[in-house]
Structures are given as structure tokens and as C-alpha cells.
Amino acid sequence: MSEAVLGIIGGSGIYDLPGLTDIREERIASPWGEPSDALRIGRIGATRIVFLPRHGRGHALSPSDINYRANIDVLKRAGVTDLVSLSACGSYKAELYPGLFVLVDQFVDRTTRRESSFFGKGCVAHVSVAHPVGPKLQERIAAAAQAEELPFVRGGTLVTMEGPQFSTYAESTSYRGLGYDLIGMTAMPEAKLAREAEITYATVAMVTDYDCWHELHGAVDVASVVAVLHENADKARRLVARLAADFPAEREPCPAGSHNALDHALITAPAFRDPALLAKLDAVAGRVLGRG
Numbered sequence: 001m002s003e004a005v006l007g008i009i010g011g012s013g014i015y016d017l018p019g020l021t022d023i024r025e026e027r028i029a030s031p032w033g034e035p036s037d038a039l040r041i042g043r044i045g046a047t048r049i050v051f052l053p054r055h056g057r058g059h060a061l062s063p064s065d066i067n068y069r070a071n072i073d074v075l076k077r078a079g080v081t082d083l084v085s086l087s088a089c090g091s092y093k094a095e096l097y098p099g100l101f102v103l104v105d106q107f108v109d110r111t112t113r114r115e116s117s118f119f120g121k122g123c124v125a126h127v128s129v130a131h132p133v134g135p136k137l138q139e140r141i142a143a144a145a146q147a148e149e150l151p152f153v154r155g156g157t158l159v160t161m162e163g164p165q166f167s168t169y170a171e172s173t174s175y176r177g178l179g180y181d182l183i184g185m186t187a188m189p190e191a192k193l194a195r196e197a198e199i200t201y202a203t204v205a206m207v208t209d210y211d212c213w214h215e216l217h218g219a220v221d222v223a224s225v226v227a228v229l230h231e232n233a234d235k236a237r238r239l240v241a242r243l244a245a246d247f248p249a250e251r252e253p254c255p256a257g258s259h260n261a262l263d264h265a266l267i268t269a270p271a272f273r274d275p276a277l278l279a280k281l282d283a284v285a286g287r288v289l290g291r292g
């Protein structure tokens with residue numbers, strides 16, 4: 001296996017990662033368009049870290065305007081093997097309270113206007129996302145949270161809506177009735193694209209609100225989300241610092257198959273593949289296409 005490189009995507013309220021050493025900013029060009037921002041590349045201890053603020057610094061990008069393909073592509077080009085998403089989420093369970101970190105393991109995709117695959121006409125591929133979160137990576141995050149004495153639970157289903165508006169009451173109670181635990185606007189297609197790029201992925205869902213179903217809480221608004229996020233930001237940084245400090249030097253094989261997700265995924269016969277698309281896939285699929 002290769003050197004492990006830990007990627008961190010900062011969500012709402014997390015636009016920087018203090019504590020990085022040997023830091024440099026790098027704008028990596030992507031054939032998939034503009035990523036959200038320059039990468040901040042550095043180290044925590046011996047672990048190489050690559051940080052990207054999902055909405056860009058200053059939060060100029062709405063969830064629908066984020067170029068998820070370009071973000072994953074540049075992280076892959078920077079060598080990221082394991083990717084942790086920090087994400088603000090609404091809760092559908094009374095016991096999942098604002099301030100709690102939920103290490104989710106499932107996603108439901110309710111997005112409607114995002115490019116959700118690197119593959120398509122001229123190079124068709126079907127990867128499995130049955131288990132979209134890397135169990136070993138999640139285990140390491142849980143160990144870091146425990147060591148830092150942060151409040152967290154393991155397991156949960158996060159539904160991703162298109163936004164940017166929050167849910168109606170009918171949507172909120174429907175999702176809750178379906179047994180979903182949390183709602184956000186960015187985990188999909190990010191998790192699917194990470195899998196296509198053979199990057200191990202895990203989400204730390206930071207609960208910020210009860211959306212609008214809870215009779216004792218008003219409807220969510222940005223001010224209340226941001227207030228919780230301010231309280232959470234330091235906890236998130238401690239979590240990342242501990243995770244990085246204890247991270248292995250070599251990439252670990254992923255029990256969910258993220259390290260070799262493309263081994264049997266490509267179905268377009270070589271003679272029918274589009275050279276232009278193959279060129280764009282140099283980083284994401286270079287391992288199986290013999291490029292990159």
C-alpha cells in the first residue's frame with residue numbers, strides 16, 4: 001500500500017485548520033472544473049494533511065454550487081487516501097442533540113441537480129456504495145473522539161437534500177418517519193465520488209439543530225446553526241489533531257473495498273472508450289486505466 005495522506009473537508013463554520021505545520025497553499029488544476037478553494041497542505045506530527053473548505057473560505061458556495069467532482073479530483077491529485085468530512089447536520093432523533101458528533105455509516109441521496117459520477121458516456125463504471133463509509137477510518141475517528149473525551153455516537157443514516165432552503169415540516173416529519181437520523185446538504189454526491197476515486201471516506205456529522213419537527217424547538221435558522229458550530233469548531237479541531245497524531249504511515253486496506261473500488265467496475269470495452277473522458281480520469285481512475 002501507499003503512504004497514507006489524510007484529507008479533511010471542512011464544512012460550514014470550518015474554513016481553516018489551525019495546528020498544521022509545514023503549511024503551503026496549492027491551487028491544483030482539475031479537468032473537472034474549479035474546486036472550492038486552494039488546498040492547504042501540511043502536517044500534523046508525521047501525518048500529511050490536505051485541507052479543503054467545502055464552501056470556500058468566506059462560504060461563497062451554496063451546496064448546489066459546489067463542484068464536488070473537482071474537489072475530489074484535486075484531493076486525489078494531492079495524494080489523499082483517507083478523507084474525513086466535517087459536516088453540520090440537523091437531527092431527527094431527540095437523543096441526537098446539538099453539540100453531539102455522529103459518526104454516520106449510511107447516506108440517502110435526495111439531491112437533484114449535481115454531477116454525481118466521474119464516469120459516463122465513453123467510460124461507464126458502476127462502483128458499489130453499499131457501505132460508503134470506511135469502517136477502519138471510522139474506528140480511528142471514534143478512538144480519537146474517545147481519547148479527546150468528545151461526545152459522539154457511532155452509526156446513523158444521513159439524508160442529503162438539495163437545499164439551499166431547509167426542509168418543510170412535512171418533509172422533516174417524513175424523513176423522521178422513515179427512520180433517518182440526520183439531514184444535511186453536502187454528503188452526497190461527495191461520498192459517492194470519493195468511492196469512485198478509491199478514497200476511503202467518513203463523515204463526522206456535527207449536530208447543530210433539530211430541523212423543524214421538534215415541538216420544543218423552533219424551525220432551524222442559520223444563526224442557530226452557526227452558534228452551535230462556533231462551540232463545535234474547537235472540538236472538531238481537537239478531533240482532527242488526535243486522529244492525525246495516531247494515523248498510520250501506510251494506507252490500510254479498507255474492509256468496504258474503497259482502496260480497490262474500481263477493480264471490477266469498468267464495463268465499457270477498451271475499444272469503445274472515449275479518449276477525451278479517459279484523459280480526464282487520469283487521477284481518479286489512473287490505477288486501473290494504466291495512466292496517472
Ligand SMILES: CSC[C@H]1O[C@H](OP(=O)(O)O)[C@H](O)[C@@H]1O
Pocket residue numbers: 010011012054055062063086087088089184185186187222225226
Ligand atoms: C449553514 S446551515 C446549512 C449548511 O450547513 C451544512 O454544510 P456542511 O455540510 O458543508 O457543513 C449543510 O449541509 C448546509 O450546506
Ligand SMILES: Nc1ncnc2[nH]cnc12
Pocket residue numbers: 088089090091161166167183184185208209210211212220225
Ligand atoms: N436542518 C438542516 N437541514 C439541512 N442541512 C442542515 N445543516 C445543518 N442543519 C441542517
